[in-house]
Amino acid sequence: MRTGASEQEMKGKKTKPINHIKAYDSETLLALYQKMVTIRKFETLAGELFAAGKIPGFIHLSIGQEGSSTGVCSILRPDDYIITTHRGHGHVIAKGGDLKRMVAELMGRRTGYCKGKGGSMHIADFSLGILGANGVVAGGFPIIVGAGLSIKLRKTDQVAVCFFGDGASNRGPFHEALNMAAIWKLPILFVCENNCYASTTRTSYACSVIDIAARAKGYDIPGVSVDGNDVLAVRHAAAEAVDRARRGEGPTLLENKTYRRRGHFEGDPQRYRDQKEVVEWEQKNDPILRFASILKEKKLLTQDLEDKIAAGIDADLKEALQFAEQSEWPKPEEALEDLFFNF
Amino acid sequence: MSERIISCSAAIAEALTEEMSRDDRIFVIGEDLVYHGGIFGQFKGLPEKFPGRIIDTPISETCIVGSGLGAALTGMRPLVDLHFADFTTCAMDEIANQSAKIRYMFGGQVKIPLVIWAPDGAGLGAAAHHSQSLESWFIHTPGLKVVVPSEPADVKGLLTAALRDDDPVIFFQHKKLFAKEGPVPEGEYVIPLGKAAVKRSGGDVTILTYGSGFYLSTEAMKELSGMGIEAELIDLRTLKPLDFETIAESLKKTYRAVVVHEACLTGGFGAELVARISSELFDYLDAPVLRVAAKDVPIPFSPPLEKFVLPSVEDIVKAARQVTYR
Ligand SMILES: Cc1ncc(C[n+]2csc(CCOP(=O)(O)OP(=O)(O)O)c2C)c(N)n1
Ligand SMILES: [Mg+2]
Numbered sequence: 180m181r182t183g184a185s186e187q188e189m190k191g192k193k194t195k196p197i198n199h200i201k202a203y204d205s206e207t208l209l210a211l212y213q214k215m216v217t218i219r220k221f222e223t224l225a226g227e228l229f230a231a232g233k234i235p236g237f238i239h240l241s242i243g244q245e246g247s248s249t250g251v252c253s254i255l256r257p258d259d260y261i262i263t264t265h266r267g268h269g270h271v272i273a274k275g276g277d278l279k280r281m282v283a284e285l286m287g288r289r290t291g292y293c294k295g296k297g298g299s300m301h302i303a304d305f306s307l308g309i310l311g312a313n314g315v316v317a318g319g320f321p322i323i324v325g326a327g328l329s330i331k332l333r334k335t336d337q338v339a340v341c342f343f344g345d346g347a348s349n350r351g352p353f354h355e356a357l358n359m360a361a362i363w364k365l366p367i368l369f370v371c372e373n374n375c376y377a378s379t380t381r382t383s384y385a386c387s388v389i390d391i392a393a394r395a396k397g398y399d400i401p402g403v404s405v406d407g408n409d410v411l412a413v414r415h416a417a418a419e420a421v422d423r424a425r426r427g428e429g430p431t432l433l434e435n436k437t438y439r440r441r442g443h444f445e446g447d448p449q450r451y452r453d454q455k456e457v458v459e460w461e462q463k464n465d466p467i468l469r470f471a472s473i474l475k476e477k478k479l480l481t482q483d484l485e486d487k488i489a490a491g492i493d494a495d496l497k498e499a500l501q502f503a504e505q506s507e508w509p510k511p512e513e514a515l516e517d518l519f520f521n522f
Numbered sequence: 523m524s525e526r527i528i529s530c531s532a533a534i535a536e537a538l539t540e541e542m543s544r545d546d547r548i549f550v551i552g553e554d555l556v557y558h559g560g561i562f563g564q565f566k567g568l569p570e571k572f573p574g575r576i577i578d579t580p581i582s583e584t585c586i587v588g589s590g591l592g593a594a595l596t597g598m599r600p601l602v603d604l605h606f607a608d609f610t611t612c613a614m615d616e617i618a619n620q621s622a623k624i625r626y627m628f629g630g631q632v633k634i635p636l637v638i639w640a641p642d643g644a645g646l647g648a649a650a651h652h653s654q655s656l657e658s659w660f661i662h663t664p665g666l667k668v669v670v671p672s673e674p675a676d677v678k679g680l681l682t683a684a685l686r687d688d689d690p691v692i693f694f695q696h697k698k699l700f701a702k703e704g705p706v707p708e709g710e711y712v713i714p715l716g717k718a719a720v721k722r723s724g725g726d727v728t729i730l731t732y733g734s735g736f737y738l739s740t741e742a743m744k745e746l747s748g749m750g751i752e753a754e755l756i757d758l759r760t761l762k763p764l765d766f767e768t769i770a771e772s773l774k775k776t777y778r779a780v781v782v783h784e785a786c787l788t789g790g791f792g793a794e795l796v797a798r799i800s801s802e803l804f805d806y807l808d809a810p811v812l813r814v815a816a817k818d819v820p821i822p823f824s825p826p827l828e829k830f831v832l833p834s835v836e837d838i839v840k841a842a843r844q845v846t847y848r
Contacts (some may be wrong), residue, residue: 199846235825237647237648296824298649298823300652315651318651349580351582377580450557509822518820
């Protein structure tokens with residue numbers, strides 16, 4: 180039987196604490212903080228709604244991975260693209276997704292992003308360059324290659340970002356996409372969120388490499404591993420890759436080392452890991468607590484401000500929930516809309 | 523043979539335990555099998571009983587099916603687990619071009635004792651990527667046997683037969699049925715592939731169904747009975763090879779048929795059944811054969827939408843009344 184995270188794997192995750200802080204103004208730093216807390220609170224609410232039976236189907240939460248989604252999306256422009264996974268709420272929020280329409284979609288209402296047709300695993304906002312979450316692991320890779328190719332053909336300086344998990348990097352589409360993006364120098368950022376698990380399976384069992392970033396070597400593109408729970412380290416690495424992409428120098432594989440603190444899905448019995456491991460990450464390596472303590476040290480965040488930010492997000496989420504709960508269910512016949520239908 | 527009430531999941535574990543004890547060439551390969559005994563608990567207890575023969579893989583459907591096929595070609599008898607039938611798409615070449623064709627294409631030199639396990643079906647709010655019923659894609663692929671069981675005893679008997687079969691068998695079981703309980707024979711129990719079951723006799727109309735359609739039809743028959751319409755229920759169990767004899771026998775008695783399946787209407791297995799019935803039993807028909815199926819859209823997430831798209835008990839009652847003109 181395989182055991183929990185090894186000492187070495189755990190240590191590997193935490194690099195030097197937040198060392199780029201001087202490069203940023205306080206507004207940027209507080210915006211990062213606010214975004215991470217928004218994602219955390221959204222995911223917490225989603226978990227509660229699911230437990231209360233208000234969200235049908237199943238949901239996958241990104242609690243503990245906010246540094247990655249926030250850090251990467253914080254350097255993107257509104258006209259850049261992202262594509263995401265079954266664990267995609269955080270990416271959608273980080274790219275500017277509307278909380279009301281997100282909660283409404285999770286609850287299956289007609290005011291939701293996909294009119295209730297998609298649910299948690301299929302949220303998209305094409306107007307914000309969010310090309311959609313995906314229920315099929317690794318489903319995003321080929322599509323992002325197409326987005327990158329389109330950018331190149333249209334001769335713009337947009338970039339396209341593909342978020343994916345460690346598990347997805349074991350599927351063929353990952354390898355095909357990296358190769359194709361590399362030979363055509365497409366403006367793509369492949370962002371692996373290595374959260375130590377793919378469902379019940381430890382990454383160290385299923386992947387031939389310790390660092391997913393090492394897989395970049397096979398395609399002769401840069402591969403960078405960073406501490407994914409250090410939002411500034413993520414942002415810094417993503418910024419370099421995005422600059423490179425905009426300059427027409429091709430794709431980068433960025434690996435954000437992090438940890439999946441919730442079960443694979445809500446309700447997962449988690450027989451594959453010791454809860455001690457989870458608690459350790461919670462206490463010692465929470466991306467929000469780590470960032471907050473640095474901000475406080477630098478006197479950029481006070482208790483007052485922290486409370487004020489929290490209260491503002493709580494109010495937004497309360498409003499989003501109210502909006503969703505007061506929204507109508509879709510009418511059954513709406514199931515036949517949005518598709519060519521000849522019967 | 524004595525019976526007890528157990529779930530479909532338990533029936534699966536039982537069939538595998540018996541067959542794996544009997545034949546050490548059988549192994550199970552797929553994602554996330556060991557820790558939770560499969561995502562529906564259908565392999566519970568097996569990793570402990572058969573160490574090294576329940577194999578967890580990376581997320582690599584292409585290689586999961588492909589390695590099963592390669593092992594089958596070289597002396598093993600694998601069962602590959604695909605988590606959800608929706609992910610057959612990720613291994614379509616290995617299923618449709620390789621597994622289905624190798625025996626024939628190479629002039630019958632080899633056998634392919636491979637079982638592909640693919641839980642399917644909707645009704646759980648799992649949306650378009652986790653809810654499909656795809657059996658007709660594989661029926662349309664010569665070389666594959668296609669099994670869609672409904673009750674726990676069928677699951678045990680058909681799985682045992684599939685594991686003993688020398689051709690690739692794709693086994694679709696509805697996700698909602700794993701927890702369903704029913705009487706299951708103890709000990710060795712084999713249902714030959716290609717044998718339908720008349721699960722209830724009646725003289726007014728034949729209902730042809732399989733998988734989740736069996737449960738829906740059973741409900742509908744209670745209502746029909748109340749209206750004085752006695753339906754005969756045939757659970758096809760294996761769609762390919764098809765037991766057309768049992769179908770013909772029933773139709774020669776009832777002169778009417780309704781086909782029920784959860785897969786969407788157009789190009790579904792119902793179309794094949796209607797075609798065969800009209801070409802081989804035309805003289806026996808007193809009414810057009812009707813199909814009850816899901817609407818031709820991807821499965822939507824929100825419960826009112828999903829419910830609307832899926833076939834219902836009322837749809838079956840309505841169709842049965844229509845063909846009996848009552
Ligand atoms: C092609 C495919 N295979 C299997 C699954 C079932 N599944 C859903 S998520 C998941 C694990 C994904 O792991 P990873 O890529 O590391 O992402 P994480 O869940 O850790 O964010 C699996 C096996 C799927 N949805 N699609
Ligand atoms: Mg993972």
